[in-house]
Amino acid sequence: MSDKNKIVLAYSGGLDTSVICRWLQETYDAEVVTFTADIGQGEEVEPAREKAKAMGVKEIYIEDITEDFVANYVFPMFRANTVYEGEYLLGTSIARPLIARRLVEIAKETGAFAVSHGATGKGNDQVRFELGAYALDPDIRVIAPWREWDLSSRESLMDFCEKHQIPVDYKRGSKSPYSMDANLLHISYEGGGLEDPSTPADEDMWRWTVSSEVAPDKAEIIELTYKFGDPVALNGKPLSAAEMLRELNRLGGIHGVGRSDIVENRMVGMKSRGCYETPGGTIMLRGHRAMESITLDREVGHLKDELMPRYAKMIYNGYWWSPERKVLQALINESQIPVNGTVTLKLYKGSVTVVARASADSLYDEDVVTFEDDQGAYDQVDAGGFIKLNALRLRLGAKRGRDYS
Numbered sequence: 001m002s003d004k005n006k007i008v009l010a011y012s013g014g015l016d017t018s019v020i021c022r023w024l025q026e027t028y029d030a031e032v033v034t035f036t037a038d039i040g041q042g043e044e045v046e047p048a049r050e051k052a053k054a055m056g057v058k059e060i061y062i063e064d065i066t067e068d069f070v071a072n073y074v075f076p077m078f079r080a081n082t083v084y085e086g087e088y089l090l091g092t093s094i095a096r097p098l099i100a101r102r103l104v105e106i107a108k109e110t111g112a113f114a115v116s117h118g119a120t121g122k123g124n125d126q127v128r129f130e131l132g133a134y135a136l137d138p139d140i141r142v143i144a145p146w147r148e149w150d151l152s153s154r155e156s157l158m159d160f161c162e163k164h165q166i167p168v169d170y171k172r173g174s175k176s177p178y179s180m181d182a183n184l185l186h187i188s189y190e191g192g193g194l195e196d197p198s199t200p201a202d203e204d205m206w207r208w209t210v211s212s213e214v215a216p217d218k219a220e221i222i223e224l225t226y227k228f229g230d231p232v233a234l235n236g237k238p239l240s241a242a243e244m245l246r247e248l249n250r251l252g253g254i255h256g257v258g259r260s261d262i263v264e265n266r267m268v269g270m271k272s273r274g275c276y277e278t279p280g281g282t283i284m285l286r287g288h289r290a291m292e293s294i295t296l297d298r299e300v301g302h303l304k305d306e307l308m309p310r311y312a313k314m315i316y317n318g319y320w321w322s323p324e325r326k327v328l329q330a331l332i333n334e335s336q337i338p339v340n341g342t343v344t345l346k347l348y349k350g351s352v353t354v355v356a357r358a359s360a361d362s363l364y365d366e367d368v369v370t371f372e373d374d375q376g377a378y379d380q381v382d383a384g385g386f387i388k389l390n391a392l393r394l395r396l397g398a399k400r401g402r403d404y405s
Contacts, residue, residue, distance in 0.1 A: 006112035007143060008033045008103050010129070013048035015168045016118045019157050020145045021055045022164050024116060028143070033059040033110050035103060039095055040066045040184025040242065054167055061106055066184055069098055071241035074185050077315060078284050079229040079339075080304065080332045081292075084312040087262045089278045089285065091186025096125060097320035100132030104140060114141035121147045124267050128318035135321035178205065184245050186258075186278040197263055197273045208253045208277040212350035215256040219348035221355065222251065224287045226343065229336030231284055245280045252279025255347040267317045283352050287343040290354040294362040295338045304335060 007024050011017045011034035021032050034057050036048040045062055052060045073094050084090055103115040115133055119125035121144070130142045151157055161168050177192030187208055193199050203211060225233035231244050239247065252258050258279035266272050292301060307328060314325045341359025345352055367377045398404070 005029065006031050006033055006107075006110055007114045007116050008035055008107045008110065008112045009116045010099055010103055010118065011036050011048060011052060012118075013045075013051040015154070015157055015161070018051065018055065018166050018168050019151065019160050020116065020118055021052070021057065022166055023145055023149060023160075024143065025056070027149075028114075031059075032057055033061070033106060033112055035061040035099075035106050036063075037099055037102065038062070038064040038066060039069045039098070040246065041182040042187075043182075051167070059110055061102075063102070065098060065102065066242045067240060069095065069242070070184060070245050073098055073320075074245065074281075075230045075241055076329060076333070078281070078288060079336050080308050080311050080328075081285060081289055082308060082312045082315065083285070084316045085262070085264055087260050088264055088274075088276065088316075089186065089260075089281045090312065090315050091183060091276060091278055091281065092181050092188055093124070093128065093316050093318075094185065094320075095183045096128035096318065097132045100129050100321075101136060103129075104133055104136045107137070107140060114143050116143040116145065119144065119146065122268065122270070124316070124318070127267055128320075131318040132321050184242060184249070185281050186276050189275040190272065194273050194275060201261055201275050205275065206259065206277060208249065209259055209279055210253065210256045212256040215349045216254065219346045220251065220255060222283075222345050222347065224284075224291075224343050224345065225341070226288070226291045227340050229288065229291075229333075229339040231287065245284075248280030248283045251347060252283050252352075253277075256350040257347055257352055258282040259350070283345065283347070286352040286354060287345055288339075290343045290345075290357045291339050291341055291359065294357055294364045295341065295359050296335065297363065300335050304332065307331075 007028060007030045009017065009021055009024060009032050011021065013036065021034065024030050024032050032055070034048070034052045036045050036052075038045045049060055049062055077090065077094050082090060084093070103117075106112070107115050117126070117129045119129055126144055126147070130144070133140050133142050151160060158168075160166070178189040178194065179191040181188045189201070189205055194201060223235050224231045225236070230241070231248075232238060234244060234247055258277055258281065260276045260278070261273075262276070263271050263273045292304075296304075311325070311328055311332070314320070314322060314328075319325055338359075338361040340361050341357065343354065344356040346355050365377075394404070
């Protein structure tokens with residue numbers, strides 16, 4: 001039976017969600033259950049417990065779901081070489097379906113009638129959270145305070161805190177110039193001076209990576225071992241999914257790998273400028289494509305490349321839990337069965353370069369490709385007929401006066 005007085009809130013303990021917690025308690029006469037997720041954002045999440053207690057919250061969920069995040073969300077996405085609009089590695093997007101899943105699960109565990117989040121009415125996250133929640137529980141109610149209340153600025157939030165005696169770490173006049181979101185895959189920056197796309201980002205904004213100018217002058221060589229499309233060992237050492245991404249982030253950060261400054265198209269219709277640091281993901285993407293280059297059948301690889309933009313759009317727009325993503329994921333996972341072996345990469349001043357690749361499942365045949373005597377492995381005479389057959393439609397069109405110039 002649902003409890004009409006319980007709402008599960010995605011809670012960070014920061015200014016926004018602290019205000020939301022009290023607002024939900026008063027507006028809905030509700031008991032708030034808080035959920036704080038550790039997905040590798042690099043900050044302590046335990047302080048959220050004391051903050052929630054100070055707000056009168058009795059049921060407090062604080063969970064480390066980092067392994068689940070990387071193994072069951074990040075890795076499946078990278079099997080598809082997923083990039084949104086040519087540049088964005090979807091660091092924020094891919095974290096939302098997991099958080100939505102836990103919100104719904106906790107709602108069922110506690111008997112809550114609704115879930116709530118702190119995403120604004122202008123962004124993509126409101127869509128991702130809510131599509132995920134409805135897909136997992138069609139009867140759940142989702143409460144989005146930023147679309148309901150009349151608090152429209154940080155100053156109005158602070159006034160609310162003072163009026164309701166809410167303890168927060170935020171101080172007037174000391175607001176960070178950027179809106180940041182971090183997890184083990186990336187850290188993002190929006191707002192502030194970045195809202196003008198003609199203004200370069202400040203160098204001191206970046207937190208995970210050094211600039212290429214000050215990166216080490218000596219390159220670093222690393223070897224990734226892949227099994228079924230996922231990196232499972234670094235320099236011969238087996239690592240869990242989260243351990244792998246954490247170490248690649250460290251190495252990439254040292255060498256200035258993974259910075260991007262892009263203008264993307266949000267699902268809600270506007271363009272948005274954002275800066276991202278995705279060092280480990282950038283390394284994984286380059287290594288995975290190198291591994292696929294020798295293990296995937298040509299047409300399978302091309303099919304994946306054709307489908308990838310649609311897969312990326314599904315994730316960006318919040319459709320991780322959709323039937324089409326599930327079906328497409330099955331195809332992608334099947335394609336990864338032969339994607340096994342090792343890739344050697346060079347990290348140097350912001351770049352990731354493939355040095356070597358090897359696999360017992362390789363389709364690369366030296367006897368066929370060699371410029372030397374292939375001892376009958378490939379008859380070059382056959383190429384003449386092949387070319388004439390493929391040129392037939394072009395020749396017929398030219399004879400009928402079609403101008404292809």
